[in-house]
Amino acid sequence: MIGVRDRQREETHRRLYECSLTVFRRDTFTDAKIDDIAKMAGVSRGTFYFHFPTKDDVLLELLYQVESTNLAAINALPEETPLERVLEVFLDSMAAAWQNEPKLLADTAIVGLRSRATGGLDRDADIVRGALGQRFVRAGERGEFDFALPPGVLSDFFLMNSLAASVGWTGAPDLPLRTVLEGTLQIFLHGVKHPSKR
Numbered sequence: 001m002i003g004v005r006d007r008q009r010e011e012t013h014r015r016l017y018e019c020s021l022t023v024f025r026r027d028t029f030t031d032a033k034i035d036d037i038a039k040m041a042g043v044s045r046g047t048f049y050f051h052f053p054t055k056d057d058v059l060l061e062l063l064y065q066v067e068s069t070n071l072a073a074i075n076a077l078p079e080e081t082p083l084e085r086v087l088e089v090f091l092d093s094m095a096a097a098w099q100n101e102p103k104l105l106a107d108t109a110i111v112g113l114r115s116r117a118t119g120g121l122d123r124d125a126d127i128v129r130g131a132l133g134q135r136f137v138r139a140g141e142r143g144e145f146d147f148a149l150p151p152g153v154l155s156d157f158f159l160m161n162s163l164a165a166s167v168g169w170t171g172a173p174d175l176p177l178r179t180v181l182e183g184t185l186q187i188f189l190h191g192v193k194h195p196s197k198r
Helices: 004-027 034-041 045-051 055-075 083-098 102-117 123-141 151-171 177-190
Strands: none
Touching (some): 004 034, 004 045, 004 055, 034 045, 055 083, 055 102, 083 123, 083 151, 083 177, 151 177
């Protein structure tokens, strides 16, 4: 059973998280000031640091939340779902999370990559990577594709291309993100060469 103090701590954490995202959207992540976040949340600067050691940690929490939603979308599909459908559902979930957040997407991607490069992301950060990798393995076992590379490598390749396309989209979000991701999926599945030239 959660005590009053624990509930208050969770409520403060949630409020700081939401106020941080509001200030990031308003001022940009780089220019956001901890004092402004704390003031908006009605807490001290020290309270912010108790919950989030750095601003990066706020975006890492956002990343974990989006990844958890993406994982749930993948896991809701039956094991025998064709790989192309699995990838479409993953991209639907990804686009739904970020369509209205191009600036936060760009900043979150940078923070996530930086954290991964320095070993700051824990094993939970690879939950989607692992789930998609297993779907690629099973698709290969069913003979859906003639993989030129090991399934795990192809899964990573797909994820990195989806991330790169999403980050590219943040610079000029004229098209819906899902449209950009669909194009990335089609290039991944079929290449860029015209079918008559293959």
